[in-house]
Amino acid sequence: MLRLQGINAIIAVIAVFTLLHLAFVPDQHTLRTTFSTLLGGISFLLMTCSVILATRLEVFEEMFGGLDRMYQVHRVAGTFTAVFALVHFFSIPKELPAGVDPVLNSTFPSAQIGMASMVLLVIGLFVALNRKISYSRWRNPHKVMALVYILVIGHFMNAPGIFFERLSASGLVLILAALVGTVALIYTMFGMNKRTATRFTIETVNSLERATEVVLKPVGDMLKFKPGQFAFVEVQGKGWSEPHPFTISSAPNEDRLRFTMKVLGDWTRKVREELKPGGEVIVRGPYGRFDASKTASKQQVWIAGGIGLTPFLSKLRAMEENDDREIHFAYAARSKEEAIFLDELQEIAAQRDNVTLYPLFSDEGDFARVDAAKERLPGQLTDYEYFVCGPKPMVDGLMKDLKREGVKRKTIHVEAFEFR
Ligand SMILES: Cc1cc2nc3c(=O)[nH]c(=O)nc-3n(C[C@H](O)[C@H](O)[C@H](O)COP(=O)(O)OP(=O)(O)OC[C@H]3O[C@@H](n4cnc5c(N)ncnc54)[C@H](O)[C@@H]3O)c2cc1C
Known part of the structure; x- marks a missing residue:
């Protein structure tokens, strides 16, 4: 489940930047320049978040609730980066702010660097969000985003507004973010894989x-x-x-x-x-943080669809003798033949008093749905904590129906087998 700690941290950084940006507006800036540079700055901060999340560091897994959630936030932050960059580009006044020396300004190709990075960013976003482009084709071109990040730093460090104000409070936030982001980038490219x-x-x-x-x-x-x-x-x-x-x-x-x-x-x-x-x-x-061992409730429902069995297989194989949870495990497969490891699961369930196995085969009309759970579970659906892993339609359907039955979102834990 997505944890709010990480999202709150992102919101806090953006809020601090916004406050500082609006509190110290230079006299020569028009409202339009202020608004446009604000969006440009937020765009860069979001891009820095994406870069930091790509480090896969454990501390961020804790804050966001797992690597799959980190990649989801990485994707959303990347999308908003491009959207804000586009609005920044189209709203920035084409004439230089008052007081900026045009000769000095022309020695820094800020606008050209900004334009190049924005074009690459938008192409990158299109490729990343286009599901028709396979993962392996997308992965290497996506690394160009590291170059885009460096270009964006070059853009704002040389931009006429920031150039003269980079020691302004909001400019300092951007410089600090650029330092952290660059270290994160170097770590991802050269350190992460070795570690x-x-x-x-x-x-x-x-x-x-x-x-x-x-x-x-x-x-x-x-x-x-x-x-x-x-x-x-x-x-x-x-x-x-x-x-x-x-x-x-x-x-x-x-x-x-x-x-x-x-x-x-x-x-x-x-x-x-x-x-x-x-x-x-x-x-x-x-x-990953798909952990069923440290939950509030001792009564748990595990629901696996197809290959979504794998995390539960490990949990069952690792279960200690004195485990005092009451586990109801629904394993859905298309048919008995496709239900891999069924014999082993039946053996574990037979040996353990605290595990009840419900094999559900769709060719026999049994699906992993809430009505099946209602029929089989003792007590109310709201008595249990849920762990779900399986195909997206199954997971989405279960989430919707469990919520309709009054089960709280925070008691439903989902493992998504995808990052993009
Ligand atoms: C956290 C997590 C846990 C998973 N656990 C299992 C498991 O236990 N058993 C299992 O069978 N599958 C698991 N998967 C799914 C598995 O990673 C993909 O099925 C596999 O990578 C497909 O590769 P492919 O080239 O054969 O298929 P493709 O048809 O090329 O890919 C199918 C889908 O898999 C994803 N994918 C492909 N390559 C990668 C990659 N290099 N990195 C990330 N995602 C990729 C993409 O979303 C793609 O759309 C898991 C995925 C995730 C994210």
């Missing part, structure tokens, strides 16, 4: 129904993670392209790391068809 990498060798590759289980043996120390967390898997070797995120389906105390990957596109198909034992894999992580 989060753990090496593994591939032990086995098991073909399941429409999915592949990859079992990894650590080369050195085992990766430390909590059940429900995910990591980026990067196969070493030619033609394997970028790292892909997968939830760890093994338990933290196992001596092997297991991922269960649904065959969806080129990369996951290649895993199934070409990945061989003995190869090397780098795992980066762990990330």
